[in-house]
Amino acid sequence: MAKAKTKGGVTTAPLNKRIWKNRELYILVLPVVIYFILFHYKPMFGLAIAFESNFNPRRGVMASGFVGFQHFITFFTGPFFLSRMWNTLRISLSMLVFGFPSPIIFALLLNELRGKIFTRTVQTVTYMPHFISMVVLCSMVREFTNSGGFINQIAMVFGYDGLSMLNKGNLFLPIYVLSGIWQSIGWDSIVYLAALTGIDMQLYEAAKIDGAGRWKQTLHVTLPGILPTIITMFIMRCGQIMSVGYEKIILLYNESIYEQSDVISTYVYRIGLVQRQYSYSTAVGLFNSVINFILVILANAISRRLTQTSLW
Amino acid sequence: MAKQKKAVVSNVIRRSKGEQIFNVFNIIIMLFMLFICAYPFWYVICASFSNADALVVSEGMLWLPAKFDLTAYNRVLQDNRIWMGYGNTLIYVFVGTFIQIIMTVLSAYFVSRQYDVPGKKFIMIMIVFTMYFQAGMIPGFLNIQDLGLYDTRWAILLPGAISTFNMVIMRTAMLSIDASMEESAQLDGASQFTILFKIMVPLTKATIAVLILYYGVAHWNSWFNAMVYLQDTSKYPLQLWLRQILIMNEMSATTDGNDSPMLGESIRYANIVVATLPILCLYPFLQKYFVKGMMVGAVKG
Numbered sequence A: 001m002a003k004a005k006t007k008g009g010v011t012t013a014p015l016n017k018r019i020w021k022n023r024e025l026y027i028l029v030l031p032v033v034i035y036f037i038l039f040h041y042k043p044m045f046g047l048a049i050a051f052e053s054n055f056n057p058r059r060g061v062m063a064s065g066f067v068g069f070q071h072f073i074t075f076f077t078g079p080f081f082l083s084r085m086w087n088t089l090r091i092s093l094s095m096l097v098f099g100f101p102s103p104i105i106f107a108l109l110l111n112e113l114r115g116k117i118f119t120r121t122v123q124t125v126t127y128m129p130h131f132i133s134m135v136v137l138c139s140m141v142r143e144f145t146n147s148g149g150f151i152n153q154i155a156m157v158f159g160y161d162g163l164s165m166l167n168k169g170n171l172f173l174p175i176y177v178l179s180g181i182w183q184s185i186g187w188d189s190i191v192y193l194a195a196l197t198g199i200d201m202q203l204y205e206a207a208k209i210d211g212a213g214r215w216k217q218t219l220h221v222t223l224p225g226i227l228p229t230i231i232t233m234f235i236m237r238c239g240q241i242m243s244v245g246y247e248k249i250i251l252l253y254n255e256s257i258y259e260q261s262d263v264i265s266t267y268v269y270r271i272g273l274v275q276r277q278y279s280y281s282t283a284v285g286l287f288n289s290v291i292n293f294i295l296v297i298l299a300n301a302i303s304r305r306l307t308q309t310s311l312w
Numbered sequence B: 001m002a003k004q005k006k007a008v009v010s011n012v013i014r015r016s017k018g019e020q021i022f023n024v025f026n027i028i029i030m031l032f033m034l035f036i037c038a039y040p041f042w043y044v045i046c047a048s049f050s051n052a053d054a055l056v057v058s059e060g061m062l063w064l065p066a067k068f069d070l071t072a073y074n075r076v077l078q079d080n081r082i083w084m085g086y087g088n089t090l091i092y093v094f095v096g097t098f099i100q101i102i103m104t105v106l107s108a109y110f111v112s113r114q115y116d117v118p119g120k121k122f123i124m125i126m127i128v129f130t131m132y133f134q135a136g137m138i139p140g141f142l143n144i145q146d147l148g149l150y151d152t153r154w155a156i157l158l159p160g161a162i163s164t165f166n167m168v169i170m171r172t173a174m175l176s177i178d179a180s181m182e183e184s185a186q187l188d189g190a191s192q193f194t195i196l197f198k199i200m201v202p203l204t205k206a207t208i209a210v211l212i213l214y215y216g217v218a219h220w221n222s223w224f225n226a227m228v229y230l231q232d233t234s235k236y237p238l239q240l241w242l243r244q245i246l247i248m249n250e251m252s253a254t255t256d257g258n259d260s261p262m263l264g265e266s267i268r269y270a271n272i273v274v275a276t277l278p279i280l281c282l283y284p285f286l287q288k289y290f291v292k293g294m295m296v297g298a299v300k301g
Helices: A015-021 A023-051 A070-077 A080-099 A101-112 A116-131 A134-145 A150-157 A169-197 A201-209 A214-238 A246-252 A255-261 A264-274 A278-307 B002-012 B017-048 B052-057 B071-078 B080-111 B120-132 B137-146 B164-175 B179-187 B192-203 B205-221 B224-229 B238-247 B263-299
Strands: A005-007 A010-012
Touching: A015 A023, A023 A070, A023 A278, A023 B080, A023 B120, A023 B137, A023 B192, A070 A080, A070 A278, A080 A101, A080 A169, A080 A255, A080 A264, A101 A116, A101 A169, A101 A214, A101 B017, A116 A169, A116 B017, A116 B263, A134 A150, A134 A169, A134 A246, A134 B017, A134 B238, A134 B263, A169 A214, A169 A246, A169 A255, A169 B017, A201 A214, A214 A278, A214 B017, A246 A264, A264 A278, A264 B137, A278 B120, A278 B137, B017 B263, B052 B263, B071 B080, B071 B263, B080 B120, B080 B164, B080 B192, B080 B205, B080 B238, B080 B263, B120 B164, B137 B224, B164 B205, B179 B192, B192 B205, B205 B238, B205 B263, B224 B238, B238 B263
Parallel strands: none
Antiparallel strands: A005 A010
16 A cells, blocks of 8 residues: 655645656656756756866767866966956946946936827837847947947047047947947836836825925835836846846957957857867856856845845 | 826926926937937938948938939849848747747746646756856857757757746746636546647737747847857858848958949948848837737746
8 A cells, every 4th residue: 555645734645646647747848858958957067078178079078187177277367367357347337337227217207208199209219229139239330330430420520530439449338338228228118117107196196295396206206116126127137247248249349359348258259169178168157157146146035035026 | 097197187286497497308308319219220221222432421420311322232132141041030030939939838837837746846946047057158069069959950949949037927927827727627637738738828828929029039139059050151040141241241242343342331231221121110010019028027027
């Protein structure tokens, strides 16, 4: 006789019966499990090559000699670590400081608009840049800021020397951030506009009776009303600090400005996939993934504590 | 709705001078935003219809094409790479999205089961962990080689078959369905397959539509995986061709000796128009679904 297990006071069937009962469900989830094993967990075992001398695909993972943390030490003591780390932080923190508040401000201003058709028009037009692809966005940026491009020529009116802007290292960050804001300000404001419609109208009326003008209403009713959304979005962004948009950087940078534009992930791409130093690049990538992992966990924990919402 | 209500209220109370000034400023800021967001598109359109030599010597902003000329379009429409790219992109968008929807629905169905399934927790942890930790670019690439997918279309179609974020959205939709429907179906002897495809999928089709858009657009925009995983240019998607033409300045094969050396400039703009127009034409119709998707994502983000 099979022993019945008790769980929370309720007698449940033995394990093999419970498995058999759900057999159809297991068949349904089988492709999903295979997918995760093949495309997510199998490469994690491939991380082992970060601790080997230099991985060669023809010899296989186990054939290359074990060198421990040698590649990590090479990276941390090498000339690239500090500058790539600094670029990563500089670019993502700039996106956070300038890119994060702009859709909030935009949503607040949009909310104060009166004309319905005008508001609709502004929304539709400002959502538009979101729908162009990264490649097209970057090629537009390159054309416009090139010598002879219209942004470049406008800047010349204000005393710019007219050389291609993307060949100047110190202009990379503003170009990256401004084009990012241009592409996402309208679209990212949707979340905040949704939060704004959720604010109780009685709060505004009460504030008015207390003599609050529109500015005071914004400060004491609107902002507190959308604060949970702001906090959630902010924390989610903080978790992504180490994963700057490498696709965009690869499309925008060039060799002459690596010093100001190369981040850890683009560095991994070049030494790994272009120069084929698999072991070293895997080690650098692993360092990036681990930092990222810690940041996401932290962000999620803080989010759970502050707003009772988390990624999961 | 909320905006209307507020407008009524503030019409009753007389507006102060400060508020009137603010309104004027706000409208000016919004007009400025309209201009900033729309003008680059207008510039690209004008430049693409311009005579290449006139475009190069034109200074500052364009309001109309500089010497209307269709040579650039003529060359772009003859350029096989663009049409090949379009063909491949359509394959990736349709087949890739189909695979992703099936996989996302299957995984969401499993994790949204409310009753006791041995191993459910383990599989959930297995899925969620990938949200936090990824092996990274190089092990991912070596894995594709190892699986024998390198330089095949599967290398574009299979990795990323499930976006965990989209799976969470799908799961939320499935959890919101009344469990009694499922129970009565089970009492009638319906199998899990029947419950999933005859009850769950039809009831969550609004969410599935949103996810189709999300996945489809991601495929349409993607170029990096194709660059890394594909060698054979006949499998290149449109965006990768655009990168070769627009960013790497690969010359067009269709220019001939009589063309102006500057033609490349207006050809680039014509390429942008040809590659972006379909999406921008579709987008006003799709906008509301995207917005709906954003809301779903934000609520359960």
